Amino acid sequence: MKKKLAIIGASYLQLPLVERAKKTGIETHCFAWSEGAICKEIADFFYPISILEKDDILQKCIDIKIDGITTIATDMAVPTICYVAEKMNLVSNSFISSLASTNKNEMRNAFKNGNCSIPKFIEANNNEVNIKDFKFPLIVKPVDRSGSRGVTKVLFENQLPEAINYAISESFCKKAIVEEYIDGVEVSVETISYKGEHTILAITDKVTTGPPHFVELAHHQPSSLSNEIQEKIESETIKCLNALNINFGAGHSEFKITSTGEVYVIEVGARMGGDFIGSHLVELSTGYDFLEGVINIALGNYEKPILKNNNFSGVYFLCKETEEILPYFSQINTFDIQKEIQNTTLKNSTNSNDRSGYLIYQDIKKINLL
Missing domain, CATH: 3.40.50.20 (Rossmann fold)
Structure with missing residues (x-):
């Protein structure tokens, strides 16, 4: 049956x-x-x-x-x-753990209790917050949204009320989180877990629009960071998963790494990464069928992942900021896996829905189009 x-x-x-x-x-x-x-x-x-x-x-x-x-x-x-x-x-994580992994304020409280490296933060449900001891710049975001919705980098205190109102307007529960901005490179980590045993599948380098909205423009695997930094990221990932009691299934963790090598967790989701990271890039770069792994765990089956490939994979997103990659959509490239233009009008991106297309690649080297 x-x-x-x-x-x-x-x-x-x-x-x-x-x-x-x-x-x-x-x-x-x-x-x-x-x-x-x-x-x-x-x-x-x-x-x-x-x-x-x-x-x-x-x-x-x-x-x-x-x-x-x-x-x-x-x-x-x-x-x-x-x-x-x-x-x-x-088979799943607990309902209580799901509430922490989908609310950025609860998540940061769990990280704090789990001794994870986090920026200073405070929750806001109106534009009056006590940021007396905070250092600018700040980052403001809804507590319960993803895809860069409602995110703003704030340089000066007089910009804060507008940023909070914008974040609250995008929030389902009408709350925002304000935190100190961490300057550095951004990566994400894909994991799969079973009964609290965590396996790191891939670290993904991220390219964004930068301030004020930080919309993702590209992702690349494997990471180009040093082995030492990657080991720090992996260690911090395990701490964060444990802090949130994510014991089963996929995990998608996001980190910032400063110029001095400090690793700060930004957020962790109890699901595989979007933007084709989990569904495509992991298997293209490692050979591990992440989708099958997630399905099997949900059905109570588990086999420890074997990472057998050593390829480079990535995805580029088409928008006004990346219009220089448009010619690659109309020609055949040796690295093409899948590509599509979904909207011929290219817009400046304020969130991921503003992007007009994507190009997924695989090669024996990183493909640099930007």
Whole structure:
């Protein structure tokens, strides 16, 4: 009998997961809003239920008798997944841990308790916050959003109220977090965990627009940082996962590294990275099928990852800031894996939705297009 997998979310982000599960003969059950749910035509079953409606999804999953529940590349679905899995005694992180991993203020409190390296921070639900002991510049962001939504770098105190209001306007719970800005290079780390045993899969170098919004323009694997710095990042990653009690499934951790080699955690998600990092780049650079690993853990199966390849992989995003890469979309390149122009109008990026296309590559060396 086919295993039944509930997948929370049905946008283009979850499409690789649905396709991978179906390829292995798993019966897929997708839950999401109908609008933008491109997976509804591909999944075996689709239910037009908001991913935030935990109890409605739980009841349907009980009726279906699912064998596992998961998602990729979205934080919003994580509490629902953990809630349903906990109620049905399926494999997942705890519901309590999901609340910390999807709220930046709760996350930083957990990091603080776990002795992780974090910048000074304070939560804000209005534009009056006590930043007396803070050093500028600051970074302001919603506590519960991703994709660079609502993020602003603040250089002077008189800019802070507008930045807080902007972050709050993008927040589901209408709260923001204000923290000291860490100047340095930015990386992310992909991990997979089972029963608290963590495996580092890849460290990804990130290219962004920089201030004020820090929208991702490119990602590259493996990281070009020194072995010493990478070891620091890996050690800090394990501490952060443990601090958040992320014991099962994928993890996506983001760090800043200063010019003096200090490593600061920015945030950690209990899911694989978006922007094709988890769904494509990890397997292209390491040979490990991250999607299959996530599916197997959700279904209660686990095999320790074997990282067998040593390739370079990456993704470039098309927007006004990267219009110089446009010719690579109209020609055949030896490093092409997948590319698409989704909108011929190139905009300056204030969040990831402003990007107009992508190009995924694999090669024996890093491909520098910018």
